[in-house]
Amino acid sequence: MDPILRRSIIYYLTHFVIWFGMLSRFLIVGDWPTFEIIPLFVPAWLASSLLFSEREESYAFLRTLPVADRAIVRTKLGLILSMGALYWVLMTVAAFARGLGSATGPAVFVYVGLVAAIGLLIAAGFQVLIWRFGITVMTGVIVVYTGVVLIATLVHTASMRFTPGWSEVTRMRGVVWLAGAPWLTHPVLVGLTLLAFYGLVQAGIRVKASSEACL
Amino acid sequence: METMLEARDLARHYEDFSLRGVSLDVRPGSITGLFGANGAGKSTVVKVLAHQAPPHAGSVRVFGLSYADEERAIKNRIGYVPQDPVFYTDIFAASVTVRWMARFVAPYFARWDGALFHALLDEFKVNPLKKIRHLSGGQKKLLAIAMALSHGAELLILDEPAAGLDVVYRRALLDRLRAFVADGSRAVVVASHVTDGLDEIADEVLFLDEGRVVLRENRDDLLSRWKWIHFKAGALDSDIERGLTEVRRQPFGNRGLTSDFRALCGRLAAAVAAGDVKVENASLEDVLASYIRKV
Numbered sequence: 325m326d327p328i329l330r331r332s333i334i335y336y337l338t339h340f341v342i343w344f345g346m347l348s349r350f351l352i353v354g355d356w357p358t359f360e361i362i363p364l365f366v367p368a369w370l371a372s373s374l375l376f377s378e379r380e381e382s383y384a385f386l387r388t389l390p391v392a393d394r395a396i397v398r399t400k401l402g403l404i405l406s407m408g409a410l411y412w413v414l415m416t417v418a419a420f421a422r423g424l425g426s427a428t429g430p431a432v433f434v435y436v437g438l439v440a441a442i443g444l445l446i447a448a449g450f451q452v453l454i455w456r457f458g459i460t461v462m463t464g465v466i467v468v469y470t471g472v473v474l475i476a477t478l479v480h481t482a483s484m485r486f487t488p489g490w491s492e493v494t495r496m497r498g499v500v501w502l503a504g505a506p507w508l509t510h511p512v513l514v515g516l517t518l519l520a521f522y523g524l525v526q527a528g529i530r531v532k533a534s535s536e537a538c539l
Numbered sequence: 540m541e542t543m544l545e546a547r548d549l550a551r552h553y554e555d556f557s558l559r560g561v562s563l564d565v566r567p568g569s570i571t572g573l574f575g576a577n578g579a580g581k582s583t584v585v586k587v588l589a590h591q592a593p594p595h596a597g598s599v600r601v602f603g604l605s606y607a608d609e610e611r612a613i614k615n616r617i618g619y620v621p622q623d624p625v626f627y628t629d630i631f632a633a634s635v636t637v638r639w640m641a642r643f644v645a646p647y648f649a650r651w652d653g654a655l656f657h658a659l660l661d662e663f664k665v666n667p668l669k670k671i672r673h674l675s676g677g678q679k680k681l682l683a684i685a686m687a688l689s690h691g692a693e694l695l696i697l698d699e700p701a702a703g704l705d706v707v708y709r710r711a712l713l714d715r716l717r718a719f720v721a722d723g724s725r726a727v728v729v730a731s732h733v734t735d736g737l738d739e740i741a742d743e744v745l746f747l748d749e750g751r752v753v754l755r756e757n758r759d760d761l762l763s764r765w766k767w768i769h770f771k772a773g774a775l776d777s778d779i780e781r782g783l784t785e786v787r788r789q790p791f792g793n794r795g796l797t798s799d800f801r802a803l804c805g806r807l808a809a810a811v812a813a814g815d816v817k818v819e820n821a822s823l824e825d826v827l828a829s830y831i832r833k834v
Contacts, residue, residue, distance in 0.1 A: 327627075327643055382627045387591055389647045390614035536592055 328386065328399050332377040336407050339373040343411070347418055354422045360492055361481045362418075363436050366411045367443030368473035370404060374447050375466045378459050384539040397455075397528040401448050405521055408444025412437060431494040431503035437510060438499070441517040448524045455528060458537035543567055543602060543694050543726045549587050550596035558583045558750040561597070565694070565743075568723035570716060572741025572758070573730040574827055579747040581730035582622050585698040588728060589619040601694065615649045618687030622698040624679050626671050637674075637682060638667040650691030659685035663708060677703040684712065688719070695719065697729040701737060713740055738823035748831050758823070765826045766800040767819040768807070769793070774815035779803060784829050796821060796829050 343365055350358040386396060415436040446469075454462045483490040493499060502509045532538070544565035551558045558580045565571050573581045586592040588599060590606040590613070599606065601613045626640055637660065645651040660667055663681040665674070674682065680703050687695055695716070701709045716727050717740055731737040738744075744761055746754040754761075768775070768783060770793050780786075783795025797803055800818070810816035 327646075331627075382625055384591075384621070384625045385627050388589075388614075388619050388621065389644065390611045390649075391647060392610045534593060539591070 326399060328391075328396060329403060331381075332400065332403055335376040336373040336403060339369050339376075340407065340410070343369050344414075347414060351418055351421065357481070357484050359419065359422070359432075360484065360494070361477055363411075363415055363439040364473070364477040364480065364493075366408075366415075366439055367446055368470045368477070370408060370411075370443050370447035371450055371466050371470050371473075373407065374404065374450055374454075375463065375470070378451075378454050378462075381459070381538075387539065393532040394529050397525060397532050400451055401521070401525050401528055404444055404447045404451060408440055408447070411443070412440035415440065429494075429503060430506040431499050434503040434506065434509055434513075435494045435499050437513050438502075441513055445517065445520055445524070448521060448528075452524055452528045452531055455532045455538045456535050461537075541567060544588065544728065545600045546588060546597065547599075548597040549584065549594045549599070551583055551587055551592060551594050553583075556580070556583070556750060558587070558594075561587075561747075561750075561752055563745060563752070563755070565726050565728055567726055568720050569743055570720055570727040570729065570741045571743040571745065572737055573728070573745050573747060574733050574738065574823065575747035576831055580750040581747055582698050583750070584747065585696055585728070585730045586621075589617065589696040590614070591619070591621070615690070616693050618690065618692030618695045620680070620683045620687050620695070620697045620700050622702070623676075624683035626679070626682075635671050636668055637665060637671065640671060640682075641667070641686075644686060648690035652689050652691065656685055656689035659688060662711065675703075677705065677708065680704060681708060684715075688715065693725045695725075695727045695729075697727065697731075699731050700729060701731060709736055713737070716740055733822075733824040733827055741823075744823065746827055746830055754830055761826060762821065762823070764800055765796065765798050765821040765829075767821050767825070768795055768797055768803075769817040769819060770795075770810070771815045774810050776806070779806065784832075785825070796825060798826075798829075 343362075346358075346362055346365065350362060383396075387393075416433060419432050419436065450462065450466055450469075453465070480490075480493075484492065502513075542564045544563070546564075547562050549558060549561040556578070561580075561584055563571065573584055575581050583592065587594045588601075590599070590610065593606070602616060604613050606613060627635070627643055641653065641656055645653060657667065660682075663678075663685060665678050665681055665685070669678075671679075671682075680700065684697075684700055687697070701712055704712060713736060716729070716737075719725055720727055729737050729741065738758075742758050744754070744756055744758045745752050768779075770780075772793065779797075780795070782799070783797055786795035787793065807816055807818070811818065
């Protein structure tokens with residue numbers, strides 16, 4: 325395995341295992357409020373994995389080796405894309421397995437796709453910003469982002485339980501509208517995500533090659 | 540003769556420092572020394588040449604290739620030692636040993652020579668089982684040098700490689716560098732303080748001052764021009780005396796540094812024969828100090 329990938333993937337996998345514990349609980353219990361909050365953790369989880377994997381990452385050393393910046397960018401961003409896709413697929417499979425598609429309609433799958441896509445694009449964006457501004461600067465930003473996402477998720481969870489009439493994400497107007505044509509929404513969502521991701525890869529290659537902030 | 544490294548009009552800008560218009564050619568079999576005061580830009584030039592910090596203007600071609608197109612191929616053929624070497628860390632960073640590092644690095648290089656690497660560790664007295672974080676600054680430098688020498692590099696780009704080394708390892712390094720270029724097919728670019736002894740082996744000399752090259756010359760030619768002139772009062776023509784720099788007037792005799800000894804040679808011959816004037820070789824350190832003060 326590529327050593328750069330091996331070093332980073334450890335952090336992504338440890339985060340994944342914790343998250344999978346939550347998903348497993350849903351697969352056993354099958355209650356809807358549990359599933360509602362599981363996707364909301366994904367953006368925070370991806371950003372947190374990224375933050376841990378970038379701590380003490382030896383870019384200065386890697387630059388002395390015959391490793392092109394392009395290869396590092398593809399490895400790092402490829403890992404984020406793969407993990408984002410893995411979360412996406414597992415949530416979709418879990419929703420299918422527990423029959424959520426029939427219970428709440430296609431909005432569930434649109435919701436899962438949206439959250440995974442946004443989460444992976446934000447994490448990829450953070451990765452490019454780390455190369456541009458350095459991990460020292462970006463640590464605060466990512467910690468605040470992760471904290472805000474987690475707090476919002478917990479507030480949402482508590483509100484669903486204790487506040488009558490609190491809206492579930494799958495019932496929000498935008499999600500419901502997108503779920504109106506799932507056969508169109510999903511390909512467009514995947515296409516736009518990959519397009520935006522490709523743009524981030526290109527930006528990452530330029531930024532990584534020209535910036536010394538991460539060295 | 541083929542040029543191994545060709546740099547043209549390099550520029551790189553920082554908030555408080557700019558490198559401007561640096562050009563140099565490195566021929567096979569040569570050791571090019573970049574010298575200058577602290578903050579003159581030596582490390583910046585080295586970083587640009589080794590593609591650690593791309594230039595904001597100008598171009599670098601190594602073995603006729605550009606980093607933009609052939610970064611991997613070039614880095615397989617150069618050995619780079621930074622001023623403060625850093626090494627890879629893993630999730631279990633505390634347990635990373637020198638031997639582990641070699642295993643990590645080996646697959647990246649097309650021509651990694653593990654036997655040579657361990658022979659160099661042996662020569663430098665670096666224990667391969669020692670943890671990287673327990674190495675001293677000098678040992679880290681020696682480890683970086685061993686890595687740079689162990690993958691079949693044809694061009695070494697070194698930033699103060701002798702800094703932090705004691706006299707034994709400094710001598711070993713100088714011998715290694717001499718041997719490296721001895722067959723005429725490889726070359727070294729080294730940024731250093733002249734006091735580190737690398738001035739003794741450099742055959743092309745560049746002086747940097749405030750981000751610019753202020754002198755570029757073959758070392759032997761340079762030192763044949765620069766000489767200390769020791770003279771008794773009144774022994775020198777006044778125009779010769781006025782042309783000297785670093786003049787010291789002392790009760791037991793005066794001395795001054797000339798940058799144009801070859802032109803003065805004939806005019807001094809009689810005074811030298813009479814014992815009123817003595818000529819002494821200047822060191823690169825003398826020349827650099829005088830040159831930078833003059834600039």
